[in-house]
Amino acid sequence: MRQAYIGIAILLVVGLLNAGLFLALSHLASVRRPTKVKASAYESGIDPLGDTRDRFSVKFYMVAILFIVFDIETIFFFPWASIFRELGLPGLIAMSVFVLVLGVGLAYEWKKGALEWE
């Protein structure tokens, strides 16, 4: 079983060597004439303003969390749907419980006003 991984190991080593080699070569062989424009973060864009570590409104996080919850729900739904017939009634009940728990969470968020943007 372990032999099956040797190919992957070789690929990994060769890939790393390859990448390292080209980085080193361009570092050693390239000609560098930095100007002020070339050294800026965006050569053709607006100059960056302020710090990147800015505070965001918590509303964005609420949306992100909601997205993740329903994203995961979908991930669970696909394999369940593909073997729906074999699982039968217990499978349907188990999934209903799962959706019910998610529904409780959504109802709570809704009632708490997390879905309102204002």
Place this chain on the structure above:
Amino acid sequence: MILDFSSSLHIVWALLPEIVVAVTGLVVLMLDVFQRGSRSAPSAPWVGPLAITGLVGAVLANAWLLTLEVPAQNAQIAVDGFRIAMNFIVLGVAIFGLLYSFDWLNREGQFTGEFIFLVLMAVVGMMLLGGTRDLIVLFVAIELMSISVYVLTGYDRRSRRSAEAALKYFLMGAFASGFLLYGIALIFGSVGSTNLSLVTSEIALGTASNNPMLFAGVALLLVGFAFKVSAVPFHMWTPDAYEGAPTPVTGFMAAGVKAAGFAAIVRFITIELAPAAEFWEGIIWWLAMLTMIVPNLAALAQDDVKRMLAYSSIAHAGYLLVGVAADSPLGRSATLFYLAVYAAMTLGSFAIVYLVAGKGDVRSKLSDFRGLGWRRPLLGAAFVVFLLSLAGFPPTGGFIGKLYLLSAAVESGESVLAITLVLTSLISYYYYLRVIWKMYFEEAPESLPTPERPGLAFGFAASIGALALLVAGLFPGHGLRTASRAGEDLVPRAAVVAPGAAPSARPSGQDPAASRASSNVSEPER
């Protein structure tokens, strides 16, 4: 009734206590949020009693599990005396933790509904942790418990300390979960199953011994558990997290999370991984040793009672690890008994600390306890019982528990651990008795406000807790018998593992290691 796990309904019966708690949690959350007029309105007064009723229902369901007969233990959840005893302990922690918390929630004007919901969800995780026999369920249970407790740690949203504690606890806890998951992956990789009965028999058959991957997996699993029970050297987060968290939550964390962590260590490491004992014996021994010595010395230097109690709770993890290191039915029974006693005394002491600390948890210094015994005699008396029990003085349950641990350690030939336990307990007398000294032999200055009178629920919980500790110290027979029965009743029951895993529990994947595991397992059955 006979439980055979062939029908899904029987799995529901086996999980009834957990289901009752989970449903109570969801119902409380929904009723609470829909009955509030506005978003900032306080919860209705019946929310607390509703949750307590649900928990009492779960206690009854758990007692009903005792009447079941389970001929074949092949499910992902065990139905044995150990799980039922752990469920009783955890449910007790939840009931008493909530009874203690109501005064704090009212005083600080915190939301009650969400608090109860989070406590109940953590309790479901803890109960599953004590009963599961599958590594995946173990991980889900530990995450359910941990995430709820992270949120509870930061429950006092406007307090900087609470937020800091929550962040520290979350980061360290996430790190620990990573270790745990990696350990699970390595064990799966070397054995080919997450089902513990298969893992155990595979190791017992010798196919996996001298396997460095399995060794690494067991070690990482232990690291993950050691984080959760805050064993030295994985304890760094504990003092900060315990000090910053709202005090009733600290009590709940110290009692519940630790109890559940120890349940998992006992079941997963000493029972299911018993054939791999050479891998973990030394680790547990050193964890126990360090966890007894380091926090007891650190606690000597604390002048904040809450932080002192946090160190004391780490030290108690060390005493409990002695019971685990004894690795015998007696050691497991002693661990169970001590966990129950420890839960009662820890919950009680942290609750009294928040009462003395006053609004905003500001006065928890040692000097703030001056004269408490004269100003609030009943509260002072209860605190004396809790502290004496933590120290291990004779008329209390703490003494009997330590005696039980000591006898288990000596019986297993771990005399060095036993001697360390006695010596470190002697050190701990200083910092426990110092609080009692302040309470009775020093005058309170005029400027120090008298703590508020506790509510009915608090008084009830504190008196029951203190009385229970005294009863456990004076008439320990019944408790010891129960603990010894539960400590011996763990699935799989025989020392030689009966590989009776059901076909349904076997992995159905195409992994060659998995099929190897199943074929090896079926051999002894012929």
